[in-house]
Amino acid sequence: MANESATIPVTCIEGYDTMDEETGAFLAAAAGSGVPLARQDIADIRNDYEQRLRTGIEQAPAMAAVEEHAVPVFRGSIPLRIYRPVADSCLPVILFLHGGGFVKGSIDSHEAMCRELALRSGLAVAAAGYRLAPEHRYPVAQDDCICALHWLGAHAAEAGVNGGRMVVAGDSAGGQLAAALAVYARDAGLEALRGQILFYPCVDMASSGASHNQCATGFGLTEESVRWYYNAYLPQGMACDDPAVSPLYTENLQGVAPAAVFNAVYDPVRSDGELFVQRLRAAGVSARLALYPTVHGFVSTYTRFHAGRRALAAAGAFAAEVTAG
Numbered sequence: 672m673a674n675e676s677a678t679i680p681v682t683c684i685e686g687y688d689t690m691d692e693e694t695g696a697f698l699a700a701a702a703g704s705g706v707p708l709a710r711q712d713i714a715d716i717r718n719d720y721e722q723r724l725r726t727g728i729e730q731a732p733a734m735a736a737v738e739e740h741a742v743p744v745f746r747g748s749i750p751l752r753i754y755r756p757v758a759d760s761c762l763p764v765i766l767f768l769h770g771g772g773f774v775k776g777s778i779d780s781h782e783a784m785c786r787e788l789a790l791r792s793g794l795a796v797a798a799a800g801y802r803l804a805p806e807h808r809y810p811v812a813q814d815d816c817i818c819a820l821h822w823l824g825a826h827a828a829e830a831g832v833n834g835g836r837m838v839v840a841g842d843s844a845g846g847q848l849a850a851a852l853a854v855y856a857r858d859a860g861l862e863a864l865r866g867q868i869l870f871y872p873c874v875d876m877a878s879s880g881a882s883h884n885q886c887a888t889g890f891g892l893t894e895e896s897v898r899w900y901y902n903a904y905l906p907q908g909m910a911c912d913d914p915a916v917s918p919l920y921t922e923n924l925q926g927v928a929p930a931a932v933f934n935a936v937y938d939p940v941r942s943d944g945e946l947f948v949q950r951l952r953a954a955g956v957s958a959r960l961a962l963y964p965t966v967h968g969f970v971s972t973y974t975r976f977h978a979g980r981r982a983l984a985a986a987g988a989f990a991a992e993v994t995a996g
Contacts, residue, residue, distance in 0.1 A: 721780050742815075742819050768852075933961050
């Protein structure tokens with residue numbers, strides 16, 4: 672969770688639940704501590720994020736096995752870490768794509784979240800370490816994730832998973848990548864993908880929804896920071912509403928995998944998930960939306976936020992449901 676804003680303007684938005692006390696206390700303690708991303712060194716941004724998300728890792732559940740693999744990608748390879756909650760070599764698998772604005776984050780930063788998701792779902796979780804911007808702008812991260820999806824299907828026996836029953840999941844930027852992969856899987860005829868789990872996904876880089884104004888400052892992640900991340904990720908000249916980077920604008924969403932979206936109310940990108948669910952439902956896709964009266968990043972820092980624990984429990988139940996049978 673980014674502590675990038677200096678003030679806490681409101682704790683209630685009309686039509687939504689009042690901010691929970693836990694989040695209010697967190698924001699009050701963090702107020703005034705942030706420095707705009709544009710004034711920070713990229714290495715410092717990444718190191719700070721890793722340290723903050725690794726806080727509380729000792730509370731993450733133990734796994735029956737944790738295995739490391741390497742997935743070949745264009746001009747290199749990426750790490751893939753598989754968390755197995757029980758000693759079963761043929762569990763359905765969740766391909767997890769970490770958040771961090773496409774600029775930061777890793778399979779290490781989200782280890783606690785992946786362990787908890789594996790425990791709650793009873794499935795294997797495969798965390799992919801895609802390459803980051805601005806060194807690697809779109810489409811590198813998305814192409815890396817596509818390679819990971821195909822690798823899991825082709826190397827299921829080696830990975831010890833059921834490659835015929837998969838879910839894709841991600842938080843924030845990882846949620847955008849997960850949504851894009853669901854569209855890709857539909858177009859490629861990959862019937863093994865049974866569902867998509869999107870935690871506060873950034874699926875509208877044009878920032879068209881009301882939350883981008885309602886929650887522009889005061890809630891940790893700021894709209895200024897959102898734009899900074901997008902500018903670091905997008906290649907020059909690419910439109911923010913291009914469906915390739917903003918799945919909300921995909922012309923036809925019919926036939927994509929069922930979705931479960933978990934949003935924070937006090938979050939600049941809340942509207943992204945809300946509008947995406949509306950579009951999915953209009954296309955006849957089963958789409959669930961859960962709203963929590965907290966802020967962006969509450970799931971990746973679930974060891975500090977009860978709302979994050981509840982969201983991971985619900986996400987795990989959804990993953991188990993769509994991969995059953």
